[in-house]
Amino acid sequence: MSKSIYCYTCNVQHPIEEMRQIVTKKGIRWRCIKTIEAARLARDKRQEFGARTTAKNRADAQAKGRKTAAIVEDFDS
Numbered sequence: 001m002s003k004s005i006y007c008y009t010c011n012v013q014h015p016i017e018e019m020r021q022i023v024t025k026k027g028i029r030w031r032c033i034k035t036i037e038a039a040r041l042a043r044d045k046r047q048e049f050g051a052r053t054t055a056k057n058r059a060d061a062q063a064k065g066r067k068t069a070a071i072v073e074d075f076d077s
């Protein structure tokens with residue numbers, strides 16, 4: 001019988017094969033691969049969304065910048 005370790009994320013014990021030690025702000029904890037993977041996927045999705053939002057904001061800022069520049073040019077002429 002394989003050893004079980006308490007998973008602080010699920011609040012249950014999993015077989016040691018499914019467990020990984022992770023470093024948290026409160027120290028080293030045991031967490032199962034399943035929740036680590038789920039968290040990683042969620043973070044990837046967030047980063048993808050964040051990157052898209054940043055690109056859009058940058059494009060908006062550039063569009064505004066061009067608009068402002070156009071107005072300034074109008075005043076000059």
Ligand SMILES: [Zn+2]
Binds near residue numbers: 011
């Ligand atoms: Zn777990």
